[in-house]
Amino acid sequence: MKEVVLAVEQLTVYRETYAAVQDVSFELEAGTDTAIVGPNGAGKSTLVQAILGILPRQAGDVFILGQPLSRRGFLTPAIRQQIAYLPQNFLFDRRIPITVEELVGLGWDKLGFQVPWANRRKRRYAIREALARVDAAHLSHQLISGLSGGETKRVLLAYCLVHPRRLLLLDEAPAGLDVRGESEFYQLLYQLKREQGWAILQISHDLDMVRRNCDRVLCLNRTLLCQGIPEVALSPDNLSAAYGSEFVRYRHQH
Amino acid sequence: MSTELTRIIELFQLPFMQRALLGGILTGLMGGMLGSFTILRQLSFFSDALGHSALLGISIGLLIGINPSVVLLPFAVCFALGVTYLLERTRLWTDALLNIIYSSSLAIAIITLSFVGQYKGGLNNLLFGDILAVRELDLIFSAVLLLVCIVFIGLTLRTQMLLTLHEPLAIARGVSVFLHRTAFIVLLSLVVGISIKAIGVLLVSAFVVIPACAARLLSRTFTNYVVLSAGLGALSAVIGMVVSAAFNLPSGPSIVATQLTIFLTAMALPRLRVLGQG
Structure with missing residues (x-):
């Protein structure tokens, strides 16, 4: 069994008055790459920021390298460094x-x-x-x-x-780059990932990139709609649940 | 010319002038060092408001018969923390809110002062400071505070840099924004509070803002910027004091005028270089 680098258990995060992320649980194993997909406003950035302690959480637990993230966002410096x-x-x-x-x-x-x-x-x-x-x-x-x-x-x-790090959290890291810049960025990122053994949790809008590179996918729309390997999580049924059926029809026609 | 020089040298042999010079250098160093972060964090107007509001602290001290120097530091710290809390809690614009705070505390301070009969003549000194009245105890206080600033900024330099550049990145690395912000505000208010006697409530923020802006124009790395800002603060204090002695000008305003000259030179420098090449 592989080591769990990040464990999120029943995480709920409120923004203003509504639950931007509700009851989300998943695990990230060492050296693997998980993508978070979902429409705008689905709470993807909120989820990542709550994992880091940038945003406070209302319920649930986050464990990074086995250490619980305190309510006030505290982790020991040795863990933060990784x-x-x-x-x-x-x-x-x-x-x-x-x-x-x-x-x-x-x-x-x-x-x-x-x-x-x-x-x-x-x-x-x-x-x-x-x-x-x-x-x-x-x-x-x-x-x-x-x-x-x-x-x-x-x-x-x-x-x-x-x-040296164990875990990278990327919030649409290549945003703002053109097509070529984006592909160069991912090439470099995955070379480094292999060399460094990074585990990656990344938010992405590029579903083709996710299919090619990621080990697991989380479909998020406030709640976690599905998770699994890309072939399963990005199946038309699951996509329409996350993005709405219009989106899936659009993707299949193009 | 030589007699003029002799006169200035003789002047600086007087203890009160030496104290004034040393006080100016200490204030310049502290103001410049903290100022370098203050302007990048867009707290310039905050330091200005803090300076103006200090008059309220002084006037309250005078009214209830406590030495203003004793009231000033605790007042400045409490005031700064209170304002910070208020700024975080309200949805109003920061500069508008700061304006309300400083103009109203200035108004209340002047009203309060009108009840303190014997101090009416001293208002000028409160507004523009009296660097020649700096005493030994003030110098010791300033020196200790400078040491605290150097140790704090020195030991947390990298954290301060990341916090200034990108707060979420710093939080992700485990930096407590609240603790650092509070510590910085407390230091800044102490520096402003301690400098007020010498420079006055109206000019004190110049020591925080102008040398830092000049240093920003002249620096290519962050570390140089912080050091240069402190250095320019001290340099302008020395030049300003000499100028004020030579031409018998008010000291605080002379130092601020020197800061302005340095700033304008820093602005003009790239253009002068281009002219030189052309």
Whole structure:
């Protein structure tokens, strides 16, 4: 039996007054890739953010690497260090002067109290290796505000990569890229996944990509409608339950 | 010219001038360091409102007969935390709400001061500060606070960077936004509170905002930016004090004018370089 990296049990999350996610349970095994699919407003981002403790939950439990996420979103730093999160559209204030190297370095740090020059050599080496791995070594001294969409995504992958991790949570990670950029992003992501042994939980709208790459699929529309291997979870019946029958007719005609 | 120089040197041999200079440098360093984060987190107007409202703390102290210096720091911290709480709880715009808070506390402060007879003449000092009145105890307080700022920002630099850049990313890494925000606001209000005596309620936020903006224009990395911001804060204090001694100008405003000059130079620098190449 494989190790469970993430376990979600009967999770319910309220936004304002309604349940955006209700009674969701699933498990994610080490080294596997699970996609969350569902229409807009289905609670996909809410689910991911509640797992990370960014949003508070009203009921249920989340276990990451065996450790329960406390009600107030606390996990020990050692566990936190093994998770990485890429938000949908990495929006930041472009006036903030921060270089690629500095951003990737933030992925390496434990973020407790430490002197800024702690482990300077090891840190710098890890940053350089990570940037080289995503083919962005030449960008290291540039400000992140000057990067193109594709470059930003690669740098964010280096941010995940710079420290060994067990679990990646991606909220529509390639959003904003064109078709070619998207396919390059996934190529790199899956190479890294194989090398690093990452378990991935990702939100995706690209059902063909999900069919090709993912081990499991969760169909979400507030509640978990179905879960299983892509062939089953993405069958026309299940899709029409998640997205509505119109959508399935559309997909079959094209 | 040389007699003028001798006069300035002689002036800085006087203990009160030395205290003023040291006080200016300490305030410049603290303001610049915290200011670098303050402007990026869009709290500039918050520091301004905090400065203006401090007058209320002073006037209450005067009314009930407690030394304003003693009232000021606790008042600034409580006020800052109260305002932060209010800002998070209401659906109104931050700048509008801050405007209500600072103009009304300014109004109440002036009304309160009108009941304190002997202080009417001192209003000018409260508004624009009196850096020459800085005492040894003020300096010790400032030095300790500067040390606290350096240790706190130094040890949490990376956390502060990630929090400033992208809050959800920081939370995903286990950073407590609430604790860090509160700690930063408390430090900022202490720095504003401690600087008010020297620079006055109207100009105190310049120490937080202007050197940081100049540093932003001149920096290519985040770490340099924070260090440069503190450095420019101290530099403008030194130049401003010398200028004020040389031309017999009010000290606080001279320092702020120096900050402005540095900021304008930083703005013009890229254009000057282009002209030089052309």
